[in-house]
Amino acid sequence: MIRHQPPLARADLEARIDARAPAWRAEAAKRTATFLTAGRFAEPNGSIWSDIKPVYMQLQYNKCIYCERVLGAELTGKAEHDVEHFRPKGQVKTWPYASRKPSVSYDFPTGTPNKTGYYWLAYDIENYACSCKGCNSDRKRDYFPILGPRAAAPTDIVSLNKAEQPLLLFPSGTIGDDPARFITFLGVVAQVHPAAKGVDRLRAQVTIDFFSLNDREELLADRARVIRELASKMRQLQDKDPAWRAAAQQDLEQILSDASPQAACARAYAELVKTDVQKAWEIYQDVQRYLSPGPRRPR
């Protein structure tokens, strides 16, 4: 998961949207008023949220907000990025559902379904992020698991978050979660952060399960490549030639920056190298095997 480029104030987000599409916010407010009167989401003339998609793509360094996969930039990436509504605009379905693979079940509530969704948030700029089709079209769809009771229109997002206790993390907008507090990695495997307790712990686990963060081969391979490169650069830091050491330092800063693929995984591995070099070496050997012909899944 990648957090929007911090610090992002509400006025900053609005200014970015106005710069991209000056009339967008006024039109969005008009449409929202129509939905509130109708009591449902209905868009006979087509939606306009894609007009501001590049704003979110840039804030996310053209990465998927949920899985950190790098997608295309504006020229080609608009087709790869979905504008994801965190709270579904048209309906909410039950999650987890019986036929889900891999299956999950919990001993806590995950919210009731409804037929109208969060129609009043269809054009709320805090309800948007960009995500890949694997995360949005295949998984997120009309699901929105919550621990508390499902709230009604026209509750604002801050109040909704308090009342409903969303079980998915949402690191977007100006009031989003910081995923680093909830999820860490051991090698290529996403894990609940040891510091996450109580509801935070549930949110981290549900998010990992919901987006299949440990079951998607493309994500495991991305993380394995990042670890391999990182390990090589950390080794290069010990080179006797200061020019090589300086180059390695520069590369490392880039690999660990928000803009790089699977940055959260990279940071966790860099930390592990400092605290448990033996474990870091074992993981490096695992990813090397995994990336060799005839892949073996690292665990």
Ligand SMILES: [Zn+2]
């Ligand atoms: Zn994704």
